[in-house]
Amino acid sequence: MNVGIICEYNPFHLGHRKQIVRIREDFGADSGVVCAMSGNFVQRGHPAIFDKMRRAEAAVRCGADLVLELPAPVCLSSAEGFAMGGVSILSRLCDGLCFGAETADAEALSAASQALLSEDFSPLLRERLATGKSFPAARQAALTAMGLPGSLLETPNNILAVEYCKAILAQGSPMKPLPIRREGSYHAQTPDAANPSASSLRLQLEQGADISPYLPIEAARCFENAPIHTLQAGERAVLYRLRTMTEAEFAALPFGSEGLWRKLMHAARQEANLEAVAAAVKSKRYTRTRIDRMILCACLGITQAQMEAEAPYVRVLAFNDRGRKILKAVKKQGFFRNAGEPVDHPYQDLERRWENLYPLFRVDAPGVPGGNLRERLFYPPKFTNP
Numbered sequence: 001m002n003v004g005i006i007c008e009y010n011p012f013h014l015g016h017r018k019q020i021v022r023i024r025e026d027f028g029a030d031s032g033v034v035c036a037m038s039g040n041f042v043q044r045g046h047p048a049i050f051d052k053m054r055r056a057e058a059a060v061r062c063g064a065d066l067v068l069e070l071p072a073p074v075c076l077s078s079a080e081g082f083a084m085g086g087v088s089i090l091s092r093l094c095d096g097l098c099f100g101a102e103t104a105d106a107e108a109l110s111a112a113s114q115a116l117l118s119e120d121f122s123p124l125l126r127e128r129l130a131t132g133k134s135f136p137a138a139r140q141a142a143l144t145a146m147g148l149p150g151s152l153l154e155t156p157n158n159i160l161a162v163e164y165c166k167a168i169l170a171q172g173s174p175m176k177p178l179p180i181r182r183e184g185s186y187h188a189q190t191p192d193a194a195n196p197s198a199s200s201l202r203l204q205l206e207q208g209a210d211i212s213p214y215l216p217i218e219a220a221r222c223f224e225n226a227p228i229h230t231l232q233a234g235e236r237a238v239l240y241r242l243r244t245m246t247e248a249e250f251a252a253l254p255f256g257s258e259g260l261w262r263k264l265m266h267a268a269r270q271e272a273n274l275e276a277v278a279a280a281v282k283s284k285r286y287t288r289t290r291i292d293r294m295i296l297c298a299c300l301g302i303t304q305a306q307m308e309a310e311a312p313y314v315r316v317l318a319f320n321d322r323g324r325k326i327l328k329a330v331k332k333q334g335f336f337r338n339a340g341e342p343v344d345h346p347y348q349d350l351e352r353r354w355e356n357l358y359p360l361f362r363v364d365a366p367g368v369p370g371g372n373l374r375e376r377l378f379y380p381p382k383f384t385n386p
Contacts, residue, residue, distance in 0.1 A: 002032035002326055004090030004097045004175065006070075006083070006164065008042050009035075010049055011211075012058040012219045013196050015100075015183070020063040022180055023098055032326050034066045034093050035059055036086045037317070038075040040229075040358040040372065041300070043082050045292030047229040047361040049202050051371070053339065054222050056317035057378040061218035066093075066323030068336065071311035072354050073302055076254075076293050081307070083163035084170070089314055091173040092330055100182035101161035103152060109179060112152050113165035115143060134285050157182045206230060206363075227362045231296075234361035235274050238299045242268035242277065245298060254307040255294040260286060264294060300354055312347050313337045318378035339377040 003023050009016060024031050037059065039052045048055065056067040074085030090097060101109065115121055116139075124145050128138035136159075140150035152158050165177050183195040191200040196214040204211050205228055212220040231238070242264075250256065250265040260281065267280035278291045297307070316338050319327060327336060337343055352370060359367030 001027050001096065002034055002094045003027060003178065004086075004094035005033065005035045005064075006086035006090065006097070006099065006160075007035050007059075008038040008048070008075075008198070009055045009059055010038070010042050010198050011201060011205075011215070011223060012055060012062060013198060013201060013211075013214050014216060015195050016059075017062045017216045017219075018195075019098065019100060019180065023178075024063075026178075027096075032066070032094075032322055033064045034068070034090060034323070034326060035064045036068050036070050036089050039069045039072060039315075040354065041072055041075050041296060043075055043077070043079075043293075044289055045076065045294075045296045046231045047234065047358060049205060049228055049230070050223055050226050051229070051358070052317060053372055053375050053378065054226050058216075058219040058222040060318040060320055060323070060378060060380070061222065062216045064318075064323075065320055066316070066326050067318040069315040069317050069339075071314065072300065072350075073307045073309070073311070076297055076300075076302065077307065078255075078290075078293075079159050079163045080166070083160060083167040087164060087167035087171055087173055087175070088310070091171065091175055092333075092335070093326060094175055096176045096178045097164055097168065097173075098178040098180065099157075099161055099164055101157045101179045102155045102182055103158050103161070104179040104181040106165075106177050106179050108149075108152065109158075109161050109165045110169075110177065112143060112148055112162045113169055115146050115148055116162065116166055117169060118146075120146065129285075132284065134287060136287065227364060227367060229358065229361040230363055231274070231292075231361065233363045234299075234357075237357070237360040238274060238295065239268075239277075241299045242295070250298070252303040252305070253294055254297050254302065254304045255290050256304070260294070264291070264298075300357060301350075306350070312345055313343060315339050316377050320380060324379070340373065340375055 020033055023033055040048050042048050059067050068089060070085060074082060121142060124142035125138055128141045140153045143153060144150035161179055168175055168177060189200055189203060191214050201211045201214055250261045253261050263281045267277045271277045271280055281291050282288050313335055316336050355373045356369035359369060359371060
């Protein structure tokens with residue numbers, strides 16, 4: 001059985017390895033673990049703290065068999081788009097999808113996802129949006145109106161869990177939802193020894209603290225002396241892009257409906273820093289994460305049209321012997337391309353742009369452009385499967 005995980009590993013920590021161990025405990029030691037991982041940019045609208053190749057290597061050294069890169073437009077999508085993109089990729093390889101959730105009840109999560117896909121849901125959602133509620137609050141209220149617990153959509157892992165189930169249903173995916181309980185707090189600012197949150201570890205890294213006690217030894221070695229990347233480090237690059245964009249370029253951005261792109265344009269031309277720009281655009285109706293994703297899409301040159309288009313191929317970042325065998329079964333389709341492999345397609349020009357911009361977010365000093373473009377996938381020939 002091959003089990004998929006849609007992830008960011010930003011960074012890979014003890015809780016992530018616990019999930020991989022749990023998969024093999026539940027489904028057998030010979031189960032394949034296939035990860036669809038965000039690349040150098042992540043769903044909250046920030047650069048990844050460590051580059052994708054180091055994070056992919058850490059995942060394989062800690063028990064994953066195959067790590068695929070989620071395309072940047074998928075990484076920077078809403079929870080719905082993030083889930084749809086990940087499910088679409090993993091459905092080619094996997095029998096099940098394992099994910100953490102505060103509510104590890106497959107039936108409850110599936111019932112909520114079916115409700116969100118029903119014809120009755122959209123009118124209820126529009127009614128609640130018309131009252132001035134934010135989109136997340138309106139979704140919760142609409143779900144409650146359908147007789148289901150809106151509280152299922154309150155916590156971040158539950159929200160993604162419902163979206164994963166919804167994507168599986170919408171796409172007719174062969175994968176079975178396999179939720180496991182997510183221990184610890186997703187937004188905790190102080191790392192929990194047994195169940196650290198990635199956000200708490202990023203905060204520790206930005207403060208210069210040692211996070212190795214919260215990482216598997218293999219991951220700690222991968223991240224040792226690795227350059228750190230933050231949005232703040234690349235602020236001037238982002239502001240330059242925002243201040244030189246045309247009105248047409250703002251109008252073409254993702255997440256800019258209902259005139260939000262115009263608010264961003266005005267803020268970018270009036271405010272001194274990114275925090276002030278985002279604060280000027282944010283409102284009760286529009287979440288900060290949506291604003292951050294729109295700003296990063298502006299920097300990367302990602303349009304609404306590109307966000308909606310399916311990537312023509314997906315990069316393979318790392319694998320071990322078992323992962324290589326999993327990939328071999330579908331490699332002839334041409335959809336999976338190795339990291340660093342030249343591809344004669346216009347999409348590679350977009351990849352180059354994103355890879356060239358990522359080093360500008362390096363904290364100590366800007367890195368050389370396109371560093372990951374010259375790297376090859378990670379494959380440990382003498383790796384022994386767990």
